[in-house]
Amino acid sequence: MDDRPEHNVACHCGAVRFRVRLTDGFNTARRCSCSFCRMRGAIAVSAQLDDIVFVQGAENLTLYQFNTGTAKHYFCRTCGIYTHHQRRSNPSQFGINVACIEGVSPFDFAEVTVLDGIAHPSDQGGGPRVAGVLRYEPAPH
Numbered sequence: 661m662d663d664r665p666e667h668n669v670a671c672h673c674g675a676v677r678f679r680v681r682l683t684d685g686f687n688t689a690r691r692c693s694c695s696f697c698r699m700r701g702a703i704a705v706s707a708q709l710d711d712i713v714f715v716q717g718a719e720n721l722t723l724y725q726f727n728t729g730t731a732k733h734y735f736c737r738t739c740g741i742y743t744h745h746q747r748r749s750n751p752s753q754f755g756i757n758v759a760c761i762e763g764v765s766p767f768d769f770a771e772v773t774v775l776d777g778i779a780h781p782s783d784q785g786g787g788p789r790v791a792g793v794l795r796y797e798p799a800p801h
């Protein structure tokens with residue numbers, strides 16, 4: 661029996677909806693410094709490929725691939741929001757956009773580890789390296 665919580669995920673317009681169980685809750689929250697992620701700017705958490713169950717809108721996703729084409733970045737063709745991607749570093753996992761998870765804000769995370777995606781482990785050999793930590797400052801009152 662799987663007692664991990666199931667989260668509802670949706671894009672901005674709501675066309676794409678799925679449920680997901682995460683590998684380790686929100687402890688896997690990461691950003692990445694690669695050429696694509698630095699523009700996208702999302703925080704992602706980890707899920708196994710078969711821990712996503714689509715509710716609707718799988719056909720409304722568009723796929724973007726670049727460089728080696730190993731990573732598969734999915735986004736809604738209507739609102740353009742990135743919902744999830746199949747990882748290059750671990751193709752048995754998806755990264756899930758935390759901002760698309762119901763009840764979760766990317767600003768809930770005081771600190772987020774930034775992976776060194778420019779020096780990608782698949783290009784360099786060795787495990788993922790940490791490029792830094794992104795801190796959110798409390799808003800002034």
Ligand SMILES: [Zn+2]
Binds near residue numbers: 671739741
């Ligand atoms: Zn959408």
